[in-house]
Amino acid sequence: MTPVFLSESESAALVDDELALAAAREAFLAAATGSIFPVVIGHSSTPGTRFSLKSGAAGDLVGVKVGSFWPGNVDLPRHGSTIVLLDPATGRLAAVVEAAAANGYRTAAADALAVGTLARADSRTLTVVGTGHQAVHEVRAVSRVRPIERVLVVGRRAEAARSFAAEVTAVTGLAAEPVDVQAGVSAADVLVTATTSREPLFDASWVKPGTHVSAMGADGPGKQELPVELYERASLFCDLPQQSSSIGEFQHTSVVPVALGAVLAGEAAGRASDDDVTVFDSSGFALQDLTLAAALLRRASGEAR
Amino acid sequence: MTPVFLSESESAALVDDELALAAAREAFLAAATGSIFPVVIGHSSTPGTRFSLKSGAAGDLVGVKVGSFWPGNVDLPRHGSTIVLLDPATGRLAAVVEAAAANGYRTAAADALAVGTLARADSRTLTVVGTGHQAVHEVRAVSRVRPIERVLVVGRRAEAARSFAAEVTAVTGLAAEPVDVQAGVSAADVLVTATTSREPLFDASWVKPGTHVSAMGADGPGKQELPVELYERASLFCDLPQQSSSIGEFQHTSVVPVALGAVLAGEAAGRASDDDVTVFDSSGFALQDLTLAAALLRRASGEAR
Structure with missing residues (x-):
């Protein structure tokens, strides 16, 4: 052959x-x-x-x-x-x-699959933390699976956030604007982090009930995007539990997350209620x-x- | 590009x-x-x-x-x-x-490089233990770097050894005959093992002074072709010391072998004398x-x- x-x-x-x-x-x-x-x-x-x-x-x-x-x-x-x-x-x-x-499509698709499985059906505000190349893919893919109406952009550099918001609007047609991190996290129905951070990006108390959080950035020892305090009141999901607990976001907690595949297969529960906070960690697998x-x-x- | x-x-x-x-x-x-x-x-x-x-x-x-x-x-x-x-x-x-x-050429070339560097210049008898596909490559490559005149073949099955000897003669033009393992080891100037063995193939006392031994088969935990008693009176070489000591032939001894590359570069000694027994272990590297x-x-x- x-x-x-x-x-x-x-x-x-x-x-x-x-x-x-x-x-x-x-x-x-x-x-x-x-x-x-x-x-x-x-x-x-x-x-x-x-x-x-x-x-x-x-x-x-x-x-x-x-x-x-x-x-x-x-x-x-x-x-x-x-x-x-x-x-x-x-x-x-x-x-x-x-x-x-x-x-870029492949990684964003994992996010869209998680959002489509775990986020509230009426999720309208998408906040994305990070303004890199991958973040555009995340916004585009997520907005296909939920009725997103506006995109809030959180970036460390104001100019990058403005230009990223403009790019989001150009690619998706959605309204997009830069906001500070507390405003973005507080308003989110779906919160996507796509950074290379090594420390929590926000305060757990800012996350409102019913939010879905997708952490797309942590894929190595020492990387971290989410505050561990969030896990006390959230349902935790990931791609591969063992990998997520070793090099993914959940390396910083002893709680064992549920494989998203088990939810897709009907073998595990997903979101418990409209007030549940769901967290999905993507570390990527072959x-x-x-x-x-x-x-x-x-x-x-x-x-x- | x-x-x-x-x-x-x-x-x-x-x-x-x-x-x-x-x-x-x-x-x-x-x-x-x-x-x-x-x-x-x-x-x-x-x-x-x-x-x-x-x-x-x-x-x-x-x-x-x-x-x-x-x-x-x-x-x-x-x-x-x-x-x-x-x-x-x-x-x-x-x-x-x-x-x-x-x-097959690549693996045999490592053997030929070791033989060309470590074996006595007047090595005339080549004994090969193993009658698999790789063993033909070893005979062909080794006979290019030393004046090999005859090839002795050791195989577990007589029919396989006969047919292998015939193949060696067809490929290299050299006289080749099946022998038992003690006869083959005792007569060898160059001894090549190319098996998937998990235990020593011969008795260390059969190896005569001046022999060069290339162990080509051990490339995983538990694999073994050579008797550890041989190491007490031999100079030990390998491709990668760390790998050879973990998954190669030298996983069965605490002696640290010398990298063949160091000998090639003139940074380490090779064969000490015509009576020295030299052992090369190949586990293969990227x-x-x-x-x-x-x-x-x-x-x-x-x-x-």
């Missing part, structure tokens, strides 16, 4: 939120029975560069995502992604999918990448068009 | 012992200053399958080898290999090299794969032809 190669420009042209959301659903449902192997963090000979290897298997999928972070990139985004799929029948190379642009690559390949071959 | 793809048939047509030996030398010299990251062992949903991720960086090279072992393969070899190189300047995908056939892929790509682009 000749391996299939999907280039960066091809996958970028093929990906959309619908494809990414379906792939995320498939990955989260498979997480309970699939296999996830230890994550490797490496680097090149140039200081500051980083790559990660996330591998896994579920059903007919087996492979690895090579993620890269080259902070010195100027003409290219700093994050890259290459997904390698093996042929489940032979172990030989089946496909290589370059997916740097698609990776099956998201494998299902994304498979979905892109199906679309490329015309099966899903 | 568009990634380059080298297919299995292309790399199989390009590889030879000379290319593999040069790539091995480059890798062993780079091992001292390069980076090797933790090895991941995974599997597909089919029981018994296995894949490994070996990643590293040195100089301009950064990437990962995805090795596969699918024991149920019938029409294809059970071992597969795909090498992914990242662009050192951007972290993006630079090349994908399928290298299942080339992998830089061998990265330099192999780079050499194949150079040859494919015509630079090395």
